[in-house]
Amino acid sequence: MNKHRTKRLASAIxxxxxxxxxxxxxxxxxxxxxxxxxxxxxxxxxYFGTNDYIEYLPGNLPVVFAAPHxxxxxxxxxxxxxxxxxxxxxxxxxxxxxxxxxxxxxQSAFYExxxxxxxxxINHLSRNRLDANxxxxxxxxxxxxxxxAWTEFHGFIDTxxxxxxxxxxxxxxxxxxxxxxxxxxxxxxxGLNAAALRLSDDELNRDPSHESxxxxxxxxxxxxxxFADLLRGSTALGTLFEEAGYPATPSQQDPxxxxxxxxxSGGYNTRVHGCMNGGxxxxxxxxxxxxxxxLEDLPDYANALYDVYSExxxxxxxxxxxxxxxxxxxxxxxxxxxxxxxxxSGKHGTALTAKLNSAKRQLERDERSAQKMIRAFVRHVGxxxxxxxxxxxxxxxxxxxxxxxxxxxxxxxxxx
Ligand SMILES: [Zn+2]
Numbered sequence: 001m002n003k004h005r006t007k008r009l010a011s012a013i014x015x016x017x018x019x020x021x022x023x024x025x026x027x028x029x030x031x032x033x034x035x036x037x038x039x040x041x042x043x044x045x046x047y048f049g050t051n052d053y054i055e056y057l058p059g060n061l062p063v064v065f066a067a068p069h070x071x072x073x074x075x076x077x078x079x080x081x082x083x084x085x086x087x088x089x090x091x092x093x094x095x096x097x098x099x100x101x102x103x104x105x106x107q108s109a110f111y112e113x114x115x116x117x118x119x120x121x122i123n124h125l126s127r128n129r130l131d132a133n134x135x136x137x138x139x140x141x142x143x144x145x146x147x148x149a150w151t152e153f154h155g156f157i158d159t160x161x162x163x164x165x166x167x168x169x170x171x172x173x174x175x176x177x178x179x180x181x182x183x184x185x186x187x188x189x190x191g192l193n194a195a196a197l198r199l200s201d202d203e204l205n206r207d208p209s210h211e212s213x214x215x216x217x218x219x220x221x222x223x224x225x226x227f228a229d230l231l232r233g234s235t236a237l238g239t240l241f242e243e244a245g246y247p248a249t250p251s252q253q254d255p256x257x258x259x260x261x262x263x264x265s266g267g268y269n270t271r272v273h274g275c276m277n278g279g280x281x282x283x284x285x286x287x288x289x290x291x292x293x294x295l296e297d298l299p300d301y302a303n304a305l306y307d308v309y310s311e312x313x314x315x316x317x318x319x320x321x322x323x324x325x326x327x328x329x330x331x332x333x334x335x336x337x338x339x340x341x342x343x344x345s346g347k348h349g350t351a352l353t354a355k356l357n358s359a360k361r362q363l364e365r366d367e368r369s370a371q372k373m374i375r376a377f378v379r380h381v382g383x384x385x386x387x388x389x390x391x392x393x394x395x396x397x398x399x400x401x402x403x404x405x406x407x408x409x410x411x412x413x414x415x416x
Contacts, residue, residue: 041056041058041159041163042058042415043058043059043060043116043117043415044057044058044059044107044111044117045057045058047156049148049149049152049153049156050145050148050149050152051075051145051149052124053071053073053123053124053125053130053149053152054121054122054123054124054125054149054152054153054156055121055122055124056119056120056121056122056156056159056160057107057117057119057120057121057122058117058119058159058160058163059107059110059116059117059118059119059120059160060116060117060167060411060412060414060415061110061114061116061117061118061119061321061408061411062164062167062168062170062171062172062319062320062321063110063118063119063164063171063172063173063174063309063313063319063321064118064119064120064121064157064160064161064164064171064172064173064174064273064281064283065103065106065107065118065119065120065121065174065176066103066120066121066122066132066153066157066173066174066175066176066269066273067096067099067100067102067103067120067121067122067123067176068123068131068132068133068153068175068177068269069094069095069096069099069123069127069131069132069133069177069178070095070096070099070100070102070103070122070123070124070176071095071100071122071123071124071125071126071127071129071130072095072124072126073124073125073126073129074125074126074128074129075125075129075145077145078125078129078130078143078145078146079141079143080128080129081093081127081128081129081130081131081141082141085141085142086137086138086141087137087138088134088137088138090134090138091138092127092131093126093127093128093131094127094180095126095127096176096177096178096288097178097290097293098178098293098294098295098298099176099177099178099288099293100122100124101295101298102176102178102288102293102298102301102302103120103122103176104120105298105299105301105302106118106120106176106302106305106306107120108299108302109299109302109303109305109306110306110321113303113306113310114321114322114323114326115323116323116408116411116412118321119160119163119164121153121156121157121160123149123153125146125149129146130146130149130150130153132149132150132153132154132269133175133177133267133268133269134267134268135268136150136151139268154272154273157173157269157273161173161273161279161281164281165279165280165281167407167410167411167414168319168404168407168408168411169280169407170219170280170281170282170317170319171280171281171319172281172282172283172309172313172317172319173269173273173274173281173282173283173284174283174284174285174286175189175266175267175269175270175273175283175284175285175286176286176288177264177285177286177287177288178287178288178289178290178293179262179264179287179288179289179290180290181261181262181263181289183257183261183289184247184289184290184291184292185246185247185248185249185254185289186238186241186246186247186248186249186286186287186288186289186292187248187249187257187263187264187286187287187289188237188238188248188249188250188251188284188285188286188287189215189264189265189266189267189270189284189285189286189287190214190215190216190231190250190265190266190270190274190284191213191214191215191265191266191270191271191274191276192210192213192214192231192250192265192266193263193265194256194257194261194263194265196210197231197249197250197255197256197257197263198256198257198259201226201228201229201232202228204227204228204231205226205227205228210227211227212276213276214227214231214276215266215270215271215274215275215276215282215283215284215285216230216274216275216282216283216284217274217275217276217282218275218278218279218280218282219275219282219316219317223316223317225316230316231250232250232251232252232255233252234252235312235315235316236250236251236252236312237251237284237308237312238250238251238252238253238254239251239252239253240308240311240312241304241308242254244304244307244308245304246292246301246304249263264285264287266284266285267285269285270283270284270285282317306321309321310322314330314401318397318400318401318404319404320401320404320405320407320408322408323408323412324363324370324405324408324409324412325360325363327401327404327405327408328356328359328360328363328374328405329360330401331356331377331398331401331402331405332353332356332357334397334398334401335349335352335353335356335398336349336353338390338394343390343391343394344384344389344390344394345389348384348389348390351380352377352380352381352384355373355374355376355377355380356373356374356377358373359371359373359374359377363409367409367413370409371406371409374402374405374406377402378398378399378402378403381395381398381399381402382395382399
């Protein structure tokens with residue numbers, strides 16, 4: 001364990017406080033040395049905070065899903081929240097039906113598709129006891145037990161984000177909600193309200209205050225695509241959801257809610273756990289319409305969400321949510337595309353593909369050999385770039401993707 005990692009762990013322990021005592025009882029043998037986060041948490045298993053109010057299902061993919069309004073527990077030890085005692089104009093107690101099941105279906109879909117896990121954090125307290133999508137004051141209404149649960153909810157999300165940054169450098173956060181609005185579509189909350197979304201693409205791009213208040217600000221600032229393109233262009237999340245059969249706004253098909261239509265633009269968690277204020281974990285809030293949230297429809301939706309996320313995160317931000325073998329296939333498909341478009345000669349394409357195939361064969365048998373072969377692929381791409389046989393942009397993309405595959409291999413190995 002290097003120094004940086006030890007320090008990070010120490011601060012995580014301080015931050016989580018009582019929480020780690022609870023989880024340590026599950027996984028750490030008595031007298032164990034301070035352990036890394038990945039040793040403390042086995043991907044796919046359930047860990048609970050105090051009184052089982054908050055549940056964490058750790059992952060090894062660079063994505064976090066939180067369900068802050070999924071709970072039904074109403075312990076008598078926590079008084080019911082009221083507008084009078086909580087004191088906020090942003091006060092609500094309505095739970096988001098079936099969002100716990102939604103979070104679990106998403107976890108299952110990612111696992112079925114990749115053999116790896118997303119991180120999932122679920123609040124089991126009813127919203128009339130804790131609103132986990134508000135600042136602690138109005139969230140817990142001054143009750144110590146609710147404050148503890150709030151701290152654990154956000155502590156688990158922070159643990160997941162730390163783990164992702166350590167393994168992958170960057171990742172994606174999603175706050176899962178359900179809305180009761182009449183228009184049956186996903187409402188994608190990036191921190192931009194309906195009035196801002198009704199502006200033209202030019203207006204959104206011209207005034208930097210829109211980008212700087214967005215929950216994917218850091219990625220947008222680093223992207224060759226414009227802010228409006230990332231919001232509702234051809235590769236935007238809403239556009240891909242629409243193409244998968246799930247209406248969504250903002251998207252190319254439905255750029256903004258119409259005047260007078262209610263719309264949720266993203267709450268406290270989106271502001272705090274996205275990258276509006278910096279960091280390498282960006283994200284959004286997804287408000288799910290009622291018709292998606294029937295229990296029998298959730299598996300199909302979760303599957304579609306996996307496909308949409310897999311394409312969206314890779315295309316726009318270079319984030320890979322695939323197994324190492326799938327990542328190598330994606331790389332091979334990228335190489336094949338270059339050859340097809342005449343941007344790489346067939347001879348060079350064949351040589352690169354041979355290295356990827358060899359790496360894939362080695363994956364199951366000998367991971368070090370597989371990594372060695374991926375490094376050879378990266379060196380070969382570098383040589384082709386220097387000789388002008390492949391463009392610098394294409395070489396950069398292939399190299400970054402190869403690096404992602406190796407990171408995914410490490411994350412998988414660490415989790416064992
Ligand atoms: Zn909600």
